[in-house]
Amino acid sequence: MDEKRRILIKGMLTGGTLLAFGIPTITQAASINPARSDSARNCHLLLGNTPISEAFATGAQAACAHYGHSGQGALATSQLGDELLINPQHIADLLTQSHNMRWVAVMDYAHAAIFTELVRNADGRLLALGSHASASNADAALSLRHRWTTAAPAYGAGGLLASILIQNSRSFSIVENFLKVSFPETGLAEGLLPQFSSHSLTDQPATHLHCAGLPAPEASQLVGWETSANWVSLTSRPATSFIEHLPLGNWVEATGYAVVGAALEMGIHPEACAQRAFVHRPDNRHRDHDVLAGKQFVSFVIDV
Amino acid sequence: MASQYIALPKGVSEKNFDAAIRDFRKVLGETSVLTSAEQLAPYIKTMMPVPDSDHTPSAALLATTVEQIQKIVAICNQYKVPIWMISTGKNLGYGSAAPAERGQVVLDLKRMNRILEVDKDLAFALVEPGVTYQQLYDYIKEHKLGLWLSMPAPSAIAGPVGNTLDRGVGYTPYGEHFLFACGMEVVLANGEVLRTGMGSMPNSNTWQVFKWGYGPYLDGIFTQSNYGIVTKFGFWLMPEPPAFKPFVIQYQHEEDIVEIVETIRPLRISGVIPNAVVIAHALYEAPVKAKRSDYVSGPGSIPDEAVYRIMKDHKLGIWNVYAALYGTQEQIDVNWKIVTQAFGQSGKAKILTEQEAADDPAFAYRAKLMRGEMTLTEFSLYNWRGGGGSMWFAPVSQARGSETLKQMALTKQILAKYGLDYSGEFIVGMRDMHHIVDVLYDKTDPEQTKAAYQCFDELLTEFSARGYGTYRVNTAFMDKVAETYGPVQRKVHKTLKKALDPNGIIAPGKSGIR
Numbered sequence: 001m002d003e004k005r006r007i008l009i010k011g012m013l014t015g016g017t018l019l020a021f022g023i024p025t026i027t028q029a030a031s032i033n034p035a036r037s038d039s040a041r042n043c044h045l046l047l048g049n050t051p052i053s054e055a056f057a058t059g060a061q062a063a064c065a066h067y068g069h070s071g072q073g074a075l076a077t078s079q080l081g082d083e084l085l086i087n088p089q090h091i092a093d094l095l096t097q098s099h100n101m102r103w104v105a106v107m108d109y110a111h112a113a114i115f116t117e118l119v120r121n122a123d124g125r126l127l128a129l130g131s132h133a134s135a136s137n138a139d140a141a142l143s144l145r146h147r148w149t150t151a152a153p154a155y156g157a158g159g160l161l162a163s164i165l166i167q168n169s170r171s172f173s174i175v176e177n178f179l180k181v182s183f184p185e186t187g188l189a190e191g192l193l194p195q196f197s198s199h200s201l202t203d204q205p206a207t208h209l210h211c212a213g214l215p216a217p218e219a220s221q222l223v224g225w226e227t228s229a230n231w232v233s234l235t236s237r238p239a240t241s242f243i244e245h246l247p248l249g250n251w252v253e254a255t256g257y258a259v260v261g262a263a264l265e266m267g268i269h270p271e272a273c274a275q276r277a278f279v280h281r282p283d284n285r286h287r288d289h290d291v292l293a294g295k296q297f298v299s300f301v302i303d304v
Numbered sequence: 305m306a307s308q309y310i311a312l313p314k315g316v317s318e319k320n321f322d323a324a325i326r327d328f329r330k331v332l333g334e335t336s337v338l339t340s341a342e343q344l345a346p347y348i349k350t351m352m353p354v355p356d357s358d359h360t361p362s363a364a365l366l367a368t369t370v371e372q373i374q375k376i377v378a379i380c381n382q383y384k385v386p387i388w389m390i391s392t393g394k395n396l397g398y399g400s401a402a403p404a405e406r407g408q409v410v411l412d413l414k415r416m417n418r419i420l421e422v423d424k425d426l427a428f429a430l431v432e433p434g435v436t437y438q439q440l441y442d443y444i445k446e447h448k449l450g451l452w453l454s455m456p457a458p459s460a461i462a463g464p465v466g467n468t469l470d471r472g473v474g475y476t477p478y479g480e481h482f483l484f485a486c487g488m489e490v491v492l493a494n495g496e497v498l499r500t501g502m503g504s505m506p507n508s509n510t511w512q513v514f515k516w517g518y519g520p521y522l523d524g525i526f527t528q529s530n531y532g533i534v535t536k537f538g539f540w541l542m543p544e545p546p547a548f549k550p551f552v553i554q555y556q557h558e559e560d561i562v563e564i565v566e567t568i569r570p571l572r573i574s575g576v577i578p579n580a581v582v583i584a585h586a587l588y589e590a591p592v593k594a595k596r597s598d599y600v601s602g603p604g605s606i607p608d609e610a611v612y613r614i615m616k617d618h619k620l621g622i623w624n625v626y627a628a629l630y631g632t633q634e635q636i637d638v639n640w641k642i643v644t645q646a647f648g649q650s651g652k653a654k655i656l657t658e659q660e661a662a663d664d665p666a667f668a669y670r671a672k673l674m675r676g677e678m679t680l681t682e683f684s685l686y687n688w689r690g691g692g693g694s695m696w697f698a699p700v701s702q703a704r705g706s707e708t709l710k711q712m713a714l715t716k717q718i719l720a721k722y723g724l725d726y727s728g729e730f731i732v733g734m735r736d737m738h739h740i741v742d743v744l745y746d747k748t749d750p751e752q753t754k755a756a757y758q759c760f761d762e763l764l765t766e767f768s769a770r771g772y773g774t775y776r777v778n779t780a781f782m783d784k785v786a787e788t789y790g791p792v793q794r795k796v797h798k799t800l801k802k803a804l805d806p807n808g809i810i811a812p813g814k815s816g817i818r
Contacts, residue, residue, distance in 0.1 A: 084680065085680045085684070086679065088461060088680060089438065089460070108686075108690070109686040109687050109690050109691070109692050110591075110683040110685070110686040112692070113396060113692075114461065116346060117394055117396075117461050118461070119346050123343075125340070125342035125343055126346045127342055127345075129349060132748075133748050136597055137602040145748045146748075147748045149349065151341035151345055152341055177356070177357065178341075179310045179341035179344065179360070181306055181307070181310070182306060223750060224750025224754070294597045296690040296746075298692070
């Protein structure tokens with residue numbers, strides 16, 4: 001890992017917070033990451049016509065304010081209507097005419113199916129593709145589910161999102177599959193989240209599982225992984241940095257924050273692994289009425 | 305030590321694959337050989353209930369000429385590297401652009417996108433595999449050729465070559481696409497270039513007008529197969545009719561499918577209704593107008609009571625028959641009388657013309673597809689459940705009412721066992737029906753993903769046990785479907801494969817053929 005980035009992320013978290021969705025940030029990380037690519041410096045937001053877009057944008061802009069380079073200001077934003085279903089050419093042109101740009105996009109599943117195709121047509125590079133859902137049923141095993149396919153651990157948003165969501169009393173799972181596999185050289189991991197107990201598979205050390213409030217076999221089952229697997233503990237270096245907090249309103253904002261944090265290449269809480277999951281089940285389940293119950297969407301981070 | 309590739313072809317060492325990649329780059333140039341995770345990620349996403357890692361490619365090649373493809377197959381033969389061809393790669397719900405097996409190299413033909421010929425008088429086109437329907441549509445409009453296309457639901461972003469080679473369908477009178485294919489150019493695994501039919505004869509000008517040529521007809525073996533790489537494709541286009549009259553007929557009870565099919569069959573066979581009629585269930589049309597979550601939450605399939613509420617709220621029939629008449633106004637007037645009399649007999653049908661259904665978004669997109677215009681509205685289906693899971697279950701039925709009712713009831717029963725909804729339609733050929741069901745599930749939910757896999761497996765098992773064959777399937781279930789057609793057919797397929805591609809480099813696993 002890049003040494004400068006290592007300094008930025010090292011020991012990002014200490015304990016929990018009383019603030020719902022408090023955002024852990026590192027003072028150093030708010031400055032420009034010198035390793036950041038040109039496209040990350042030219043990051044734009046594309047908002048689909050979904051009920052969650054506004055909340056996602058709120059979180060995304062908060063992340064930009066924290067992590068964006070000096071003078072970047074707010075993320076430039078484009079609004080997407082229903083044109084992808086009616087005339088996708090407009091978006092195809094937008095992609096093919098973009099140069100050296102990073103798009104963070106959010107949309108529903110119908111639009112996402114088409115958008116993925118347009119990205120490939122435009123020779124786009126897909127850094128991360130996330131599916132995000134809140135259970136509509138109060139009795140669901142987990143109330144929030146996030147699943148990412150990510151090009152490499154450096155673009156992983158799961159660690160940052162887990163660190164935000166665990167401060168709330170809702171259960172969640174976050175699964176990340178990294179296409180470019182990294183294998184841990186030792187059993188020691190960088191700055192693991194202290195609220196989670198961390199494990200790896202004995203026969204597949206590049207599979208990491210971080211659990212809070214439930215044992216590893218049960219967490220493994222909840223994310224659809226093999227249940228009979230043998231998990232061994234991962235040890236980590238202690239986290240030392242202090243935390244600032246920025247309240248975010250809900251899990252969609254938190255997701256927007258994490259996706260943009262990763263898109264800006266802050267490299268927060270990366271791990272050398274092929275896949276990892278965070279699973280949290282609090283003792284006292286959150287049963288409040290949630291206006292975002294049943295909401296689901298897809299997020300993209302692409303370079304064109 | 306970690307590999308520099310995100311996957312490797314089965315049985316190929318990294319050292320050999322390195323050498324193959326170097327050779328591919330000599331042929332195509334550095335930028336047309338994709339190996340990074342970021343570049344390959346757009347090829348990986350599938351909607352099937354299996355890990356995407358099962359279908360991760362090792363590389364993608366962006367070829368632009370036949371000569372390049374000849375060199376690519378030579379390299380593949382040398383290093384025993386398998387390739388998986390895509391034209392535009394829009395086989396959504398059937399595997400998308402991802403290869404059948406992990407590690408196969410995607411040969412992406414999207415940059416081979418020349419429209420080689422469109423003949424206004426003989427009404428045919430000759431195109432390369434990367435040509436999209438939108439591109440061809442624009443060309444025809446720009447040159448005022450007065451021809452119509454027939455396209456599947458992914459319309460604008462898909463293309464005629466990939467769709468026809470997978471034996472896809474559209475909704476105009478030319479809706480059974482392979483019936484209207486005429487002449488192919490195919491790069492064989494040994495690098496030779498075959499032109500089928502009349503195309504084999506030097507100086508022939510009848511390649512796109514006479515299908516059969518001389519001797520055994522070969523075009524069929526290059527559809528749903530892995531015997532060659534189609535690089536040029538001819539097909540017939542429909543002359544724009546002077547008049548067009550789309551309509552929808554609604555029925556209120558599921559068992560009315562019997563009456564619908566018995567009424568339509570003679571009209572289709574006699575040509576009164578010339579197009580590929582769609583009989584769509586309410587739940588196939590509902591996503592255009594409604595959200596599932598507004599009617600039901602929690603596990604389980606949607607109850608009939610909720611379906612009836614959706615029908616009432618959104619002016620849908622439980623069956624919605626979309627059809628159209630084409631021709632001169634006089635022809636249409638005569639045929640309209642025949643259609644209304646036939647459907648009016650029982651008093652169950654509610655017939656709506658274009659004027660009467662003008663504000664209905666479901667009718668609007670169906671009417672567009674029936675006149676060969678672009679719309680992707682059908683993809684609203686993916687918002688019904690959400691979660692990105694979709695598999696097309698596509699058994700074939702006789703065009704006989706009792707058979708369609710049996711198929712619908714069996715499908716619905718099996719889906720319900722696994723908590724899934726019946727989002728189905730019948731596309732009416734003259735004597736057959738393509739029964740198309742979108743098995744929608746939430747791929748972010750491990751339990752539902754597992755249920756979807758088991759459900760699909762059971763659908764295939766139960767249907768084949770009753771003699772109902774599947775005409776097309778996603779890449780995760782190709783072997784299973786191939787098995788249902790019996791050992792003799794499989795052996796013949798395999799014999800052909802051995803003869804044409806002894807090293808098995810072209811799309812191993814396609815339609816269960818290796």
